[in-house]
Amino acid sequence: MTKTEIMLTKRIIPCLDIKNGRTVKGVNFVNLIDAGDPVVLAKQYADLGADELVFLDISATLEGRKTMLEMVLKVAEQVNIPFTVGGGISSIADVDLLLKSGADKVSINSSAIKRPNLVNELAEKFGNQCVVVAIDAKQIDGEWIVHLAGGTIATELNLFDWAKEVEKRGAGEILFTSMNNDGTKAGFANEALAKLSTKLNIPIIASGGAGTVQHFIDTFKIGKSDAALAASVFHFGEIPILELKKELKENNIPVRL
């Protein structure tokens, strides 16, 4: 069936990795570089035309988690666009706290693999619109294998089967990160993305590999993505969001300008 949405725009989403209250970005999930204060960055992105924001908490400690909640409150106070919070979320109570602090959506990853019913529980309690399931997958010998724990552990799950399953369980959106592409700045995994979009009927966010404006054009046109997420190209000003959206518009991709 043809997806006929024309007026709904494609979303540009800067992703901020947060550790102990500061923004960091991993290149191929290692070598962290500090790129600033998340609240200041978030407000700046909202003003510069970002459509949404994602915050991924990569703190491993309890103290880090507390700092994250404080950050979410501050972001909600100051930012007038929607944002998603992910990282270390494993229970209804975790989600309740984040949503009460002003997050619009939560993103779950490893916890959904360990206990798939969490997706059903969250969708039932909070509505599927706020449940984003993040999937890190790596193509090995032609097959897309889902990984957990920040991409460090391979599972036996196939990307497309797992995505379909979480859709059935009530996910409102999929955030797919290709580990093959992440940090390479060589473009998104458009073939896998297009396959996801064909197999599923919920929005797909493309993640991993953004390096140039053309990569964004390609992921919307070839990858059929509904949204594209990137970090370093935005944080370090390599691709200004407004310029990017203007170029997308010139290429007949609907964007909010």
Next chain:
Amino acid sequence: MKLVIIDYGAGNIKSIQFAFKRLGVNAVLSNNIDEIKAADKIIFPGVGEASSAMKMLKESGLDNVIPTLKQPVLGICLGMQLMCNFSEEGNTKGLGIFNVAIKKFSNAVKVPQMGWNVIYDLKSDLFTGIKEKEFMYLVHSFYAENCKEAIATTDYEIEYASALQKDNFYGTQFHPEKSGLAGEQILKNFLKL
């Protein structure tokens, strides 16, 4: 001016409260019927599933109170949907303020609709200073059919009512509190009604 956000357990309440705070207005969260009745302006929020939200309204007796309110009331997202006659989501009766049914988007489009879409055919003081085809943030799987009470229209496979008004009751399917500066303008307009 006293602004109350109805707190019945369903909602993106903090975001709405913060949005008004950015406009310099302190919004009170309340499920107290007397406090709600005494407010100058009322926000009726909601995210989640329609039939369970309706159940929560009934448990607190708010289902009988809301339709009798005389001051400006703004329903947002699920709040707006609950102000309608009926919702296909959980096949639940609504508050019956707006004479329209809530239906599910077909599978020809991705559901939920998630992101920024435009509103047009704007017909209310709620949209003073808002240009035709302004972008608003929407997240929903169900929609209000286009109807006489529509004050804004949006297109997602079909044209539907993205805002409704009847007398002192207003509803937006989109989230003004998350729709940037244009959304803030709508909240400002509501405060001036």
